[in-house]
Amino acid sequence: MSELLKQRLQQRLGYEFRAPAQLDLALTHRSHGAHNNERLEFLGDSILNFIVGEALFRRFPEAREGQLSRLRSQMVKGETLAEIAREFEVGECLRLGEGEMKSGGHRRDSILADTLEALIGAIYLESGFTVCAERVNAWYQKRLEALSLEQPAKDAKTRLQEFMQAHKLPLPEYEVVEIEGEAHAHRFTIECRVDSLKESARARANSRRVAEKEAAAEVLEKLQKLELSPKGKRLTP
Structure with missing residues (x-):
């Protein structure tokens, strides 16, 4: 992955990593080797759920718990994450094993979604919760604004x-x-x-x-x- 691609990705994310190795790790799929982004993905998943949950809690003060849970599930599901990852063109920056590269892993929803969560985890570790939440809320702004409590859960x-x-x-x-x-x-x-x-x-x-x-x-x-x-x-x- 070229430095130019990484720089463009950081511009789209709205965040520049102080430690380039942290960005490389977040973009490394397990097929690439033992040193990969799975731990960052685990961390990012937890952080994402909290950030989106808090955003929904504040946006819909009249909503019941079940309604908030439904909306959060819609916002953090793999398909939504993959959509955001494609908007940032994360796929072109992935570090994949040879097999995944040949099979089109850079386009696979699950890999793109996991990588976005890993990026969230990496931002949190480097800059803390406030900065991380600011970025995630910015990424989700249009999607959150489009939500309503009457919105059907089915696509x-x-x-x-x-x-x-x-x-x-x-x-x-x-x-x-x-x-x-x-x-x-x-x-x-x-x-x-x-x-x-x-x-x-x-x-x-x-x-x-x-x-x-x-x-x-x-x-x-x-x-x-x-x-x-x-x-x-x-x-x-």
């Missing part, structure tokens, strides 16, 4: 599937229309089609899974509007 793909099943319609189909960019920074264009709509929906994202969800959300919105319209009976086969 758009799941809700679309349930909608189709409830109306006894064929399930949606997803197709990869285009893959752009270098191997370490692919962008996927996904098309979602359902029989009840003449027009399909497309979405583009750094993750195929994210693009599928965004396309599903657009289709679901169109179907719900159709259901509420005078022609809503078209939904029923």
Whole structure:
């Protein structure tokens, strides 16, 4: 990994490591060797849960414990962490073993999520809780602002599937229309089609899974509007 890549990563994180070796360790997957980021990942996971939990506690003073737990689970799950890691282009900086490199480990959700937690642990050890919390809250700001207590816990793909099943319609189909960019920074264009709509929906994202969800959300919105319209009976086969 070049110094330029590490410098760009630190700029995206909004944090510059005083000890470069600590950054290298946080980016080292266990496939690379015995000296890896697993301990930092363990620490970062605990810290992340507390920081996000506190942020939710302050943001939703009227929320019940169950609601806060649901929102926290949504914010700290592996998929969300992987999304943030992709936004920071962590994948291009990973130190992987040869097998993981060949199998595309730099794009794998689990590895990206674990590495982000390791980075959190590394920042905490070097600069303490206040600085670490400041960084994590900055990374999560837009996601936290988008939350509401009424927000459904299920993602758009799941809700679309349930909608189709409830109306006894064929399930949606997803197709990869285009893959752009270098191997370490692919962008996927996904098309979602359902029989009840003449027009399909497309979405583009750094993750195929994210693009599928965004396309599903657009289709679901169109179907719900159709259901509420005078022609809503078209939904029923």
